[in-house]
Amino acid sequence: MSVYVIAEAGVNHNGSLKLAKLMIDKAKEAGADCIKFQTFVSKDIVTKYASKAKYQKQRTTSSESQLDMLRKLELSFDGFIELKKHCSLRGIEFLSTAFDLASIDFLNSLGILRWKIPSGEITNLPYLIKIAQTNKPIIMSTGMSTLDEIEAAINILRQNGSGEITLLHCTTEYPAPYKDVNLRAMKTLRERFKVNVGYSDHTKGIEIPIAAVAMGATVIEKHFTLDRNMEGPDHKASLEPDELKAMVQAIRNVESALGDGIKRPTESEIKNIEIARKSIIAKRDIKKGEIFTEENITVKRPGNGISPMKWFEVLGKTAVRDFKEDELIEL
Template identity: 65%
Template sequence: MSDIFIIAEAGVNHNGDIKLAKKLVDAAKSAGADAVKFQTFKTESLVSKAAPKAEYQKQNTMTDGNQLEMLKKLELSYNYFKELKEYCTEKGILFLSTAFDFDSIECLESLEMPVYKVPSGEITNLPYLMKIAGTGKPVIISTGMSDLDEVGSAIKVLRDNGAGTMTLLHCNTQYPTPFEDANLMAMLTLRERFGVAVGYSDHTLGIEAPIAAVALGATVIEKHFTLDKSLEGPDHKASLDPQELKAMVTSIRNIEVALGDGIKQPSASEIMNKAAARKSIVAGRNIAKGEIFTEDNLAIKRPGNGISPMKWFEVLGMSAARDFCEDELIDL
């Protein structure tokens, strides 16, 4: 597994259809993601009958209604999650899902999910955080809509109740997020303030923001994707299609390699260009044996496999040990 952990967020983009969910697994695997993540919930435990849709949900579904009606159509049974976990294992990609209620946490525990994802909306849910911490497993925490005090309080609850290692994801929960609100530098603030690994859960359109986050030091990237942006549902329009997801993963892997080890020294690929690009001290004209080297009879030209021009003043005033032709490398 690579150092940058890429989560392909299928979420509820399966539209309640297990066949579509499996196709999302296939697309995530084909794109090269490390994990594909869904959302596990019992609608009646997640929202009340009075919970209105978010504005973006109204726009994307083109109806008002309430969250309960919308989410009920997007709910998968616990048996389907068992089937998805087995399918992911068969395909060689890690299965993850975000739980939104206690029963769903227990469902995912029964599937031996190795790491838990706390979504932005649950970061102030004390009993939920305690339940997640009680698994003792690593936790990835999305911090959308949060300030530093709220993030700190969530971390304390998780630590005090036995959670494993933590990774904080900077996040903005507008779908799609305007680029001017992405605020990628806040990811570095989280790392500095809390001393933990950080990453980025992205809801901007396109792939530029997550790639930039990797260059800034993100260790986890999460991004929504869909098989078809025109499908009915709240999240499709702000998701990547399979080709875009693959382009994002490829770009991240390239940036990951390009970041290197931080040691400033010539690389193996550029050593061969050293002589061609650098310069040496050469004869500016024909020089006779015994003649004194001066600024008038010396020059600095390529190639760079002779005496370095950094020794210019050491060479000046010395006498030629032999005859030199114009442009010939000087030796002492």
């Protein structure tokens, strides 16, 4: 199964449909399988009293509320209809995370193939039930969550008819410190819940998602932006298009290199066996009838003669003919 790479556009379009379409183009060029946006009705997901996270305050107008910030980043439902059409034209899967019940109904009406549940909704019971009842596959991020919270969410989803569930390990900080990543938690999730696992990355650079693929991630999600210097909450923790392309290529290289786990000479190696291995050869000129000893035979390349693993079988045997120095020994 090929690693499913989600280019997380999120709200990095800054509320511009034009920028969002350009992001679709760039995600396709980078080789991502999917581009993911965020669908929400601002007034339905945050109160007017909710403050912004520290990283959001640093990268947006400091005086505005979280609600004010989200209103500037919100796209209309009609806008998402356009984006889905643009994805179809470009040949990349459209995906968007719903953050409220109305957005779930809307995205379901668009016929999206799967759901992406963000870390913040893992304890939202009505939300989980509504998504599960669509019977579609689910990718769920687990940032900030305990194992018990994850188990409770999985049980709710399954009890309400969800499709296959994939869990993404995640560290909900932007950017996430390397010391807090704990990639080995992917193995814990896989073993505890018997599901496919992946990784939603918020670190700087591309090293950690590549490492996650080497550790068995089946899904990688990574924020990207057209320009990290743009104003907005997530740009600084995102990849620019060339970096996204490099990450996707590295992931494809790693998944190709993982192979099937069977240890055997590969097709590319076989031609080098004779060159790299050694054979038993004449250490000096040897006359017919001489006994082979450690004084007259040794081991050198190439490896197209008698294997040195048969050293003790050759010692004590009689030379069947004359051998020149460096000639392969024959019995």
